[in-house]
Amino acid sequence: MPTIFGMYPVFLRLTGKRVLVVGAGPVAARRVHGLLAEGAQVVVVAPEVDEDFAPGAEIHRRQFTGSDLDGVWLVQACGPAEVNVRVATLARDLGIWCVDAADAQQSDAWTGSLITGPDGVAIAVSGGGDPGRARLLQTELTRALSEIDLRPTRGGPGAVALVGAGPGDPDLLTVRARDLLAAADVVVADRLAPLAALELTHGRILHVGKTPGDHTVEQADINEILVAEAQAGNRVVRLKGGDPFVLGRGGEELMACLAAGIDVEVVPGITSAVAVPAAAGIPVTHRGMATGFLVATAHGEDPALAAHLAAIPPEITIVLLMGVRSLPMMVEVLLSTRDPQTPTAIVERGWTPEQRTISATLSTVVRVAAEADVRAPSIVVIGAVAALHEQLGDVARVSPAAGLIAD
Ligand SMILES: C[S@@+](CC[C@H](N)C(=O)[O-])C[C@H]1O[C@@H](n2cnc3c(N)ncnc32)[C@H](O)[C@@H]1O
Structure with a gap:
């Protein structure tokens, strides 16, 4: 027609x-x-x-x-x-x-009035016979074109982008993450990235997620996959939960790519360490309650790490990732220095429709968590701010599309 x-x-x-x-x-x-x-x-x-x-x-x-x-x-x-x-x-x-x-x-x-972008990108517009409208379109489209990621999606040497995908809600993906997913030939995906992020790509998807205690694809193998796919000329997105450089082994992947001479970039994501407590109404710092916060892994059930944490002053909030399994050991060591009444919260599956928060004290949290059958992924928050959940409640507006690849 x-x-x-x-x-x-x-x-x-x-x-x-x-x-x-x-x-x-x-x-x-x-x-x-x-x-x-x-x-x-x-x-x-x-x-x-x-x-x-x-x-x-x-x-x-x-x-x-x-x-x-x-x-x-x-x-x-x-x-x-x-x-x-x-x-x-x-x-x-x-x-x-x-x-x-x-x-x-x-x-x-x-x-037509011509608007040009990089690498032969061009838009020719017609104002329908009205030169004034054509000029207006030219101005507006020139501005719009400058805001679009127009790097080639095909051909050329491969590249890797280490992309932080946030804690589980696709609405928390950055614009850059979305652009890179749209242009990707291959997406190498973690378990704790938002499932809906995979709908933003037409690329091949490789699942390399690790479940707690089951490292099906070893880190060295993941590094090799990234390098090999990029060397084959593919634009690779390494899709990681939260931020790639917060307990995400993104640094190792960056080093592996650089060592192999791969063009690599890092796209920060919203880390669960801050965003998941926030979703439960827990600011990790709060005037008069906490002057700073410390994020640590509880993976590995390491009593030496727990001893270090026990030396942290009480006005510093402790945020533990991967802390469900090691909770009894961590709490036992922390109780050697910390007030047993220290507010402690566990936020499970933050930024998903199943988000739930367990409120306790340092002395009761192990029992309360066991009774509630708390599971990974969860964030443990230890410090005065943890009590704010009961006052402020859940404050995240979780989108209907939220959910983890792991589900
Ligand atoms: C390997 S670490 C990765 C952290 C990630 N790089 C980040 O910045 O959020 C995985 C841990 O992050 C925490 N985590 C990630 N997403 C979460 C979520 N949606 N809800 C609760 N905890 C989450 C859990 O403690 C989980 O065991």
């Missing part, structure tokens, strides 16, 4: 091709300038042409004659209306495309 204009958009390769411009006014000057820039062989015919009108064009100071159309591929009729009609009629008879600059409705061809 034809559009309301009945005009078919096309880009012409005019390099070295003869193009006739009839007229030498401001419109003709703009057209000549654009045609010369694309390498066309421009012939200008007009009774009066300024000396410096178009260096590089062939100028004929006289009236248009029919023989001017010999060997011409395209005509820009920019003269007086009656001349344009004659030019356009003769051109049509000869099967030559002619733009009548004075009469868009009668013209067989229009010249």
Whole structure:
């Protein structure tokens, strides 16, 4: 079905091709300038042409004659209306495309306003015969184009992006993460990234997520996959839960890529260490309660780490990741220095529809967590701020699409 204009958009390769411009006014000057820039062989015919009108064009100071159309591929009729009609009629008879600059409705061809981006990206717009609208579109689209990630999606050498995907809600993905997913050839995905993030890619998906205690794909193997896929020319997104550099082994992956000479970038994500307590109404710092916070892994059930944490002053909030299994040991060591009444909260599956928070004290949390059958992934918050959950409640607006790849 034809559009309301009945005009078919096309880009012409005019390099070295003869193009006739009839007229030498401001419109003709703009057209000549654009045609010369694309390498066309421009012939200008007009009774009066300024000396410096178009260096590089062939100028004929006289009236248009029919023989001017010999060997011409395209005509820009920019003269007086009656001349344009004659030019356009003769051109049509000869099967030559002619733009009548004075009469868009009668013209067989229009010249679009061109907006260019990197690497041959181009938008040609028509204002529907209204040059003012075309200019407005040109301004607005130029601005919009500058905000789009226009790096090539195909070809060229491969690259790796270490992308933090946040704690589970796709609405918390960064714009950069979305752009990279859209352009990816391969996505190497963790278990704790948002499931809905995978809908943003057309790339091949490799699941390499580790469950607690079951490192099915070893870190060294993941590093190798990233390097091998990039070396095969693929744009690889390494999709990681939270932030890639917060207990995410992103540093090791970065080193492996750099060592192999791979083009690699890091895209920070919203870390669960801060975002999951926040979702439960727990700010990790709060005036009069906590002057700082410490994020640590509880993975490995390491009593030496617990002893270090026991030495942390009570006004520093302790945020433990991977702490479900080692909770009894951690709490036992912490109780050697900390007040047993220290508020302690566990936030399970933050930023998912199943988010739940267990409120306790340091002395009761092991029992309360066991009774509630708390499971990973969970964040343990130890410090005065943990009590704020009971006062402030759940404050996250979790989107319906939230959920983890692990589910
Ligand atoms: C290997 S660490 C990765 C942390 C991640 N790089 C980050 O910045 O959030 C995995 C741990 O993060 C925590 N975690 C990640 N997502 C979570 C969520 N949605 N709810 C609760 N805890 C989460 C859990 O403690 C989990 O065991």
